[in-house]
Amino acid sequence: MDNQVMQNFLYKRYLSTPNRLAFHYDGKDYTFSDVYHESYKIAGHLAAKGIKESQFVGVLLKNNLETVYILFALQLLDARTVILNNRLTSKEILWQLRDSKASYLITERAFDKVYTEVKYELSEIQVVLKEAIDQEAYIEPAIVKEIHLDNVCTVMYTSGTTGHPKGVKQSYGNHLWSAVGSSLNLGINDRDAWLCTVPLFHISGFSILMRGLIYGMKVVLIDPFDARTIIEMIHKQNVTIMSSVSTMLRKLLDELGEARLPTTFRGILLGGGPASQALLEDSIAHNIPIYQTYGMTETASQIATLSPEDSLQRVGSAGKPLFPSQLKIINESGHEAEPNASGEILVKGPNVTSGYLGRDHETAEKLNNGWLSTGDIGYLDEDGFLYVLDRRSDLIISGGENIYPAEVEGIVAAHHAVADAGVVGMKDSTWGEVPVAFVVIKKNHDVSHDELESFCNEKLAKYKVPKRFFIVEKIPRNASKKILRRELRKMIQM
Amino acid sequence: MDNQVMQNFLYKRYLSTPNRLAFHYDGKDYTFSDVYHESYKIAGHLAAKGIKESQFVGVLLKNNLETVYILFALQLLDARTVILNNRLTSKEILWQLRDSKASYLITERAFDKVYTEVKYELSEIQVVLKEAIDQEAYIEPAIVKEIHLDNVCTVMYTSGTTGHPKGVKQSYGNHLWSAVGSSLNLGINDRDAWLCTVPLFHISGFSILMRGLIYGMKVVLIDPFDARTIIEMIHKQNVTIMSSVSTMLRKLLDELGEARLPTTFRGILLGGGPASQALLEDSIAHNIPIYQTYGMTETASQIATLSPEDSLQRVGSAGKPLFPSQLKIINESGHEAEPNASGEILVKGPNVTSGYLGRDHETAEKLNNGWLSTGDIGYLDEDGFLYVLDRRSDLIISGGENIYPAEVEGIVAAHHAVADAGVVGMKDSTWGEVPVAFVVIKKNHDVSHDELESFCNEKLAKYKVPKRFFIVEKIPRNASKKILRRELRKMIQM
Numbered sequence: 001m002d003n004q005v006m007q008n009f010l011y012k013r014y015l016s017t018p019n020r021l022a023f024h025y026d027g028k029d030y031t032f033s034d035v036y037h038e039s040y041k042i043a044g045h046l047a048a049k050g051i052k053e054s055q056f057v058g059v060l061l062k063n064n065l066e067t068v069y070i071l072f073a074l075q076l077l078d079a080r081t082v083i084l085n086n087r088l089t090s091k092e093i094l095w096q097l098r099d100s101k102a103s104y105l106i107t108e109r110a111f112d113k114v115y116t117e118v119k120y121e122l123s124e125i126q127v128v129l130k131e132a133i134d135q136e137a138y139i140e141p142a143i144v145k146e147i148h149l150d151n152v153c154t155v156m157y158t159s160g161t162t163g164h165p166k167g168v169k170q171s172y173g174n175h176l177w178s179a180v181g182s183s184l185n186l187g188i189n190d191r192d193a194w195l196c197t198v199p200l201f202h203i204s205g206f207s208i209l210m211r212g213l214i215y216g217m218k219v220v221l222i223d224p225f226d227a228r229t230i231i232e233m234i235h236k237q238n239v240t241i242m243s244s245v246s247t248m249l250r251k252l253l254d255e256l257g258e259a260r261l262p263t264t265f266r267g268i269l270l271g272g273g274p275a276s277q278a279l280l281e282d283s284i285a286h287n288i289p290i291y292q293t294y295g296m297t298e299t300a301s302q303i304a305t306l307s308p309e310d311s312l313q314r315v316g317s318a319g320k321p322l323f324p325s326q327l328k329i330i331n332e333s334g335h336e337a338e339p340n341a342s343g344e345i346l347v348k349g350p351n352v353t354s355g356y357l358g359r360d361h362e363t364a365e366k367l368n369n370g371w372l373s374t375g376d377i378g379y380l381d382e383d384g385f386l387y388v389l390d391r392r393s394d395l396i397i398s399g400g401e402n403i404y405p406a407e408v409e410g411i412v413a414a415h416h417a418v419a420d421a422g423v424v425g426m427k428d429s430t431w432g433e434v435p436v437a438f439v440v441i442k443k444n445h446d447v448s449h450d451e452l453e454s455f456c457n458e459k460l461a462k463y464k465v466p467k468r469f470f471i472v473e474k475i476p477r478n479a480s481k482k483i484l485r486r487e488l489r490k491m492i493q494m
Numbered sequence: 495m496d497n498q499v500m501q502n503f504l505y506k507r508y509l510s511t512p513n514r515l516a517f518h519y520d521g522k523d524y525t526f527s528d529v530y531h532e533s534y535k536i537a538g539h540l541a542a543k544g545i546k547e548s549q550f551v552g553v554l555l556k557n558n559l560e561t562v563y564i565l566f567a568l569q570l571l572d573a574r575t576v577i578l579n580n581r582l583t584s585k586e587i588l589w590q591l592r593d594s595k596a597s598y599l600i601t602e603r604a605f606d607k608v609y610t611e612v613k614y615e616l617s618e619i620q621v622v623l624k625e626a627i628d629q630e631a632y633i634e635p636a637i638v639k640e641i642h643l644d645n646v647c648t649v650m651y652t653s654g655t656t657g658h659p660k661g662v663k664q665s666y667g668n669h670l671w672s673a674v675g676s677s678l679n680l681g682i683n684d685r686d687a688w689l690c691t692v693p694l695f696h697i698s699g700f701s702i703l704m705r706g707l708i709y710g711m712k713v714v715l716i717d718p719f720d721a722r723t724i725i726e727m728i729h730k731q732n733v734t735i736m737s738s739v740s741t742m743l744r745k746l747l748d749e750l751g752e753a754r755l756p757t758t759f760r761g762i763l764l765g766g767g768p769a770s771q772a773l774l775e776d777s778i779a780h781n782i783p784i785y786q787t788y789g790m791t792e793t794a795s796q797i798a799t800l801s802p803e804d805s806l807q808r809v810g811s812a813g814k815p816l817f818p819s820q821l822k823i824i825n826e827s828g829h830e831a832e833p834n835a836s837g838e839i840l841v842k843g844p845n846v847t848s849g850y851l852g853r854d855h856e857t858a859e860k861l862n863n864g865w866l867s868t869g870d871i872g873y874l875d876e877d878g879f880l881y882v883l884d885r886r887s888d889l890i891i892s893g894g895e896n897i898y899p900a901e902v903e904g905i906v907a908a909h910h911a912v913a914d915a916g917v918v919g920m921k922d923s924t925w926g927e928v929p930v931a932f933v934v935i936k937k938n939h940d941v942s943h944d945e946l947e948s949f950c951n952e953k954l955a956k957y958k959v960p961k962r963f964f965i966v967e968k969i970p971r972n973a974s975k976k977i978l979r980r981e982l983r984k985m986i987q988m
Contacts, residue, residue, distance in 0.1 A: 309684060
């Protein structure tokens with residue numbers, strides 16, 4: 001007997017606690033019953049369009065409650081949702097839609113440039129406009145009330161070190177175990193409310209929606225990020241926990257000044273890369289417990305998180321692997337590293353992806369006997385606490401967004417005047433890091449900073465475009481021609 | 495990739511929170527590190543005896559911390575533990591050991607009559623005496639650090655309506671999902687402490703041990719049950735929750751009198767069959783939230799439980815199925831019953847057993863497409879709340895112990911002077927119910943009450959022995975010769 005079958009999470013929550021609050025958004029409260037009925041209605045419109053079980057459906061949407069209904073409607077239909085980062089260029093979106101073989105794209109007027117291009121270049125894809133959904137035809141939807149935990153719920157693209165974006169398959173089980181692992185670490189109670197001001201197209205935001213369903217917990221959805229609004233909402237909506245990245249936390253502490261959050265506020269789940277000691281200490285000075293966390297798209301959010309009891313004693317650590325999960329450090333000779341010795345971080349558990357969509361080769365390269373090679377560097381101290389040194393060695397994290405240097409280098413080097421290019425992150429007081437490029441110009445060619453920038457703007461999401469272009473004679477490379485990015489980083493530290 | 499693999503729960507908890515308190519027992523505190531090391535040591539002694547992965551090992555032990563170490567040691571070795579009810583007669587124990595094909599029996603001096611018989615009658619079984627374990631040989635145990643969630647962790651026997659005890663297979667996954675389902679309903683926090691004064695050989699007690707490991711929670715272990723001690727421990731040990739059956743709760747409330755439990759006490763998980771309205775109202779008057787629950791050996795404890803928010807509004811209901819699980823009512827024509835119409839309760843979920851040990855036929859009879867027919871009768875109200883009317887239709891619950899009339903009838907009818915017998919439960923102010931027998935005497939035979947009682951005492955655990963024997967002319971039976979127990983029940987109500 002296969003016992004990996006459960007009821008659709010939203011449907012189950014509607015049956016269990018219909019009258020509990022599910023969301024606070026834009027001044028209004030919504031119960032699980034409200035959310036179920038709205039999502040059900042949208043599922044009816046999407047079903048009328050032909051969307052059904054197992055189909056891949058791209059979504060390119062803003063961060064609001066209507067988007068949540070669409071995401072949940074797709075779950076009610078057991079479709080596979082390809083969640084597109086809404087800061088990408090239309091070229092990047094088109095690439096991901098093609099790669100995932102999506103049959104539909106659900107988007108909205110704000111992305112008119114993208115959907116015009118999709119209609120033009122990918123005529124096989126049906127485009128559904130969010131604003132028009134409820135004026136479309138409606139049929140009673142065939143809700144998939146039972147889902148298999150191995151079914152793909154969502155696909156999110158991540159670039160990895162090679163520069164080719166890969167679609168990470170996230171199953172219902174991945175999301176469920178991630179939520180369960182978090183609850184076994186941070187605890188849960190029926191007065192919890194989680195503030196979400198991180199993007200829903202990231203696993204950081206999407207996982208809050210899933211926790212809301214699984215815990216039966218109120219999610220306070222705020223977009224855009226605004227420190228003053230957030231502090232006000234923490235008070236008024238009795239928020240107990242929020243997810244944040246360093247940039248946001250800094251702004252929050254600055255806005256807070258001498259004020260304090262209410263004692264019912266339990267703490268901040270801080271992800272998106274290592275945080276500075278100064279920031280962590282400032283949080284402690286504000287009496288805000290920080291649960292530093294380590295996770296990624298491939299682990300359906302957290303896989304290691306500092307526990308409440310250690311949040312003051314182990315400042316700077318991302319804690320221990322959550323109850324369902326495992327983590328180890330492998331040194332350069334391929335063996336498990338000694339305590340305090342750094343190496344690559346490998347992770348395993350039921351929240352870890354089964355692989356990359358349509359990429360068996362890359363999957364086999366990264367996943368071995370359930371262990372995923374993250375490419376990140378870190379160490380475990382003698383008590384087993386994780387310290388992350390470098391995210392994916394060369395990854396640049398800018399305001400919580402991941403930027404893969406290889407992807408940006410590929411674009412810069414495609415300019416006809418460029419012979420070679422190298423990209424690294426430069427410290428930035430607002431964003432944490434910003435990408436900067438080192439460029440070798442071809443003989444007898446010339447190119448301005450502005451021209452390179454506008455060339456990149458066409459092809460890359462704004463946050464990925466290098467903020468500076470340094471002209472150099474040569475990009476330092478090792479014997480196998482791999483860029484020595486640490487050498488480049490040295491040049492900007494001087 | 496198979497993602498149903500996790501670390502051994504005790505080992506994981508030792509790695510995660512070694513310094514947290516795991517148990518309070520007999521005036522002393524024990525951390526997870528203490529418990530791991532003690533269990534590891536015992537695993538070494540058991541390994542030296544030859545106990546290893548996948549073997550079936552019977553345990554017949556008292557309710558104390560040393561027993562917990564043995565149960566956990568067997569998990570470290572990934573052996574299958576056949577947990578024997580320590581109130582059974584040696585005949586019953588022998589039967590279960592034979593049926594489970596156990597290779598070992600771990601027991602203690604208190605059960606000398608049983609182990610003498612086992613040694614005599616089941617010479618293929620090695621008997622290990624608890625008191626002698628640490629004087630036995632020791633080898634460094636090969637701890638099974640990763641277990642598959644489908645592996646059988648424990649086997650507990652239950653008699654069912656047919657009277658033949660069947661070994662219920664409980665996997666690691668069953669126990670894990672049961673604990674997770676409970677936490678998603680009742681909440682968890684790092685100040686929780688669960689008081690256990692119910693038997694560890696029952697799923698009610700054993701599941702508390704598993705929750706302790708999975709949540710990283712302190713278990714306050716008390717044996718024997720004593721109302722005054724329990725109230726004292728709730729105060730001194732900051733107990734937040736306890737499991738109880740009606741009999742215990744009645745004694746607790748009587749002992750409490752005008753006094754109140756501390757406000758940190760969250761509530762009582764009340765299982766073991768329907769509770770009287772008077773008892774529930776008295777609990778409310780004492781400001782004690784009651785989470786009525788429905789569950790059984792086959793569901794690794796709770797499958798439906800009243801939530802904290804409903805504990806006052808839905809008095810008498812066992813709540814809704816927990817997040818991972820489902821429940822439905824089937825009427826006599828085999829269809830799902832309307833709200834408020836009663837029928838047989840069917841359950842499904844990852845906490846439901848995969849079946850009965852070595853009994854594919856009975857398993858196939860009871861399990862259909864993941865749905866287990868419980869034999870219990872109940873209904874769901876219009877909001878989906880479960881009301882249990884009758885446990886396994888004819889089941890007698892006496893002080894939290896299940897008694898199956900068919901089993902007792904089989905014994906009584908085996909007496910040479912008895913022609914026919916029927917057994918039902920009679921209300922009892924101390925035990926809730928006690929079994930009573932109706933007996934038809936063979937022509938030209940005679941038998942006294944005392945003789946029937948001592949005949950039963952030889953073959954049945956004391957709590958199963960009928961407290962009264964009524965001589966009747968005929969046992970009422972229906973056309974297919976099934977005993978009409980409701981007719982018998984009418985006779986004792988008059």
